[in-house]
Structures are given as structure tokens and as C-alpha cells.
Amino acid sequence: KQTLLPLLKEEVSSFIFPCKPAVQRPERQHMVMELLRCIPLLLFLLFVCGLDHFIFTVLSVIQNHSFIEYSYQASHHLSVNVMGTSLMAQLLRGTIGALNTSFESEMETSNLVCLPRPTGMTRQQYLNTCLPLGLLALLCLAQVYPFRLRRAIAAFYFPKREKARVLFLYNKLLRQRKNFLHLQRARVARQARQPPELGTVLLRWCRRHWPWLRRCLRQKCTLCGSAETPQHQPCPNPECFALYCESCW
Structure with a gap:
């Protein structure tokens, strides 16, 4: 049987390696989508906090x-x-004299009871309000690591299904690699038929006459574009200047 290892550079980006601590490309796409779903909640929270501050300001004024x-x-x-x-005068004086009165009044009142007494939220209260959303964002960032265990859990309970999945992935990669090599060969042949550019000719001339410049003027792999290393293999045809990395070779 044909082996798939080592994976090509183009194939590595489509796989998730459980032992790598860094967030990988497929996980990054899912993580970004989860973070985008938090944006409406963030906008709603900002709107509510802004509305609360606006109402507090109006009531304070x-x-x-x-x-x-x-x-x-x-x-x-x-x-x-x-x-x-x-x-009669004495009788009236004794009776009507009781009506002699002297009255002075002084009254002070205000609308203090009718005025609003707003209480603004403190910085700690605002922080406590935003804390659940921050935890939700952290969960979106950290959920990629527990998700890596899904396949292991499914393989433990359904080993036959896991074997079928591995076989399907193996055949799929073989077909993709076969098509990839066919397309790359056609691309290399098409590039070989085209005349080289002036910069490419000058680079080859400098590398041929001054070999010590190869450390600075390094070529790239014709297929994957990786920088030149001692493991790169040149094309055996002396008239071809193509260079291939170890995996592409």
C-alpha cells in the first residue's frame, strides 16, 4: 500500500494535530465564527450600558x-x-374683646420629594456586567482543545465506524495527491515552455559564477515554494533549473 506520510505542505494545513498547543487553521476558522456570534451580544450590552448612562445623566440634570x-x-x-x-358697652367689650387676635405665619416648602434620585452604576458593576461576555469569548477561544477529543471518544465507542472513516480519508488523500501531482506536473511543464524572466536569468547567472551567494540568493521549491535547504533536490536534467524539496521530490 502507498503511504501518505510525510504529508505534503498543502495537506498539513487541512489537518488538526491534537498534540500541537497552537490553534491550527481549521480550528481558527471555527473559532472566528464563534467569536462573530458574540458580536450581537456585545453590541446589545454596549447599547444597554449606554442607555443606562444616558438615563442616569438626564435624571441627574x-x-x-x-x-x-x-x-x-x-x-x-x-x-x-x-x-x-x-x-351694654361693658358687655360688648367683654364679649367682642375675645375677637382681638394677632396672627403671623411663615411657611417654606419645596419640590424635593418629587425630584428623582438616580443612582449610577459603579465601575465594578459595569465590570460584573461584562464579565459573562468575556468568559463566553474565552470559552470560544478555549473550546478548540476539548473539541480535539471528539474523534478519540467516538473511536472508543464506535471502533468500526472509525476504521471506515480512516479508510475513507486514506482513499480521499490518495485521489487528491494524484490529482495534485498531475496538476503540478502540467504547471511545471507550462512554466518550462515559457521564457525565463530577466530577474530569474540574472539570479541564475550570479549563483553560477559566485557560489558563495547561494546563501543569500536562495531558490524556492518549484511546487510548494519552500525556501532552499541542503535537502532540496535539483532536477537531473542539466538544462532544467527546477528545484524540489524533499517531500515534493
């Missing part, structure tokens, strides 16, 4: 600038004088 205090003062004096010395 009303409380500070709508205070009115009333002050009322009044005085009243009533005096009835009955003149004379007769019996």
Missing part, C-alpha cells in the same frame, strides 16, 4: 436644575375697641 423652594410669610391683626362706660 433634572435633579440638580429642577429644584424649586417656596417661602410664604403672612401676618394678621384684628382689634375691636368698644367705647363707653355703660352696661
Whole structure:
């Protein structure tokens, strides 16, 4: 049977390696989608906090600038004088004299009871409000690691299904690699038929006449584009200047 290892550079990006601590490309796409789902919640939270601060500001302005205090003062004096010395005068003086009154009043009132008394949220309260959303974002970032165990759990309970999946993946990669090599061969042949550019010709001339410049003027793999290393293999055809890495070769 044909082996698939080592994987090609183009194939590595489509797989998830459980032992790698870094977030890999397929996981990154899923993680970004989960973070995008948190944006509506973030916008709603910002809207609610902004609305709360706006209402608090309006009520504070009303409380500070709508205070009115009333002050009322009044005085009243009533005096009835009955003149004379007769019996009737004395009787009226004793009866009507009780009406002699003196009254002074002073009243102060305000609309303090009717004014609103807003209480703004503190910084700690705002932080506690945003804390669940922050935890949700952290879960979106950290969920990629527990998700790597899904296949191991499924393989433990359904080993036959896992074997079928591995066989399907093996055949799929073989077909993709066969098509990939066919396309790359056609691309290399098409590039070989085209005349080289001036920069490419100058680079080859410098590398041929000054070999010590090869450390600076390194070529790339014709297929995957990886930088030149001692393991790269040149094309055996002396008229071809193609260079291939170990995996592509």
C-alpha cells in the first residue's frame, strides 16, 4: 500500500494535530465564527450600558436644575375697641374683646420629594456586567482543545465506524495527491515552455559564477515554494533549473 506520510505542505494545513498547543487553521476558522456570534451580544450590552448612562445623566440634570423652594410669610391683626362706660358697652367689650387676635405665619416648602434620585452604576458593576461576555469569548477561544477529543471518544465507542472513516480519508488523500501531482506536473511543464524572466536569468547567472551567494540568493521549491535547504533536490536534467524539496521530490 502507498503511504501518505510525510504529508505534503498543502495537506498539513487541512489537518488538526491534537498534540500541537497552537490553534491550527481549521480550528481558527471555527473559532472566528464563534467569536462573530458574540458580536450581537456585545453590541446589545454596549447599547444597554449606554442607555443606562444616558438615563442616569438626564435624571441627574433634572435633579440638580429642577429644584424649586417656596417661602410664604403672612401676618394678621384684628382689634375691636368698644367705647363707653355703660352696661351694654361693658358687655360688648367683654364679649367682642375675645375677637382681638394677632396672627403671623411663615411657611417654606419645596419640590424635593418629587425630584428623582438616580443612582449610577459603579465601575465594578459595569465590570460584573461584562464579565459573562468575556468568559463566553474565552470559552470560544478555549473550546478548540476539548473539541480535539471528539474523534478519540467516538473511536472508543464506535471502533468500526472509525476504521471506515480512516479508510475513507486514506482513499480521499490518495485521489487528491494524484490529482495534485498531475496538476503540478502540467504547471511545471507550462512554466518550462515559457521564457525565463530577466530577474530569474540574472539570479541564475550570479549563483553560477559566485557560489558563495547561494546563501543569500536562495531558490524556492518549484511546487510548494519552500525556501532552499541542503535537502532540496535539483532536477537531473542539466538544462532544467527546477528545484524540489524533499517531500515534493
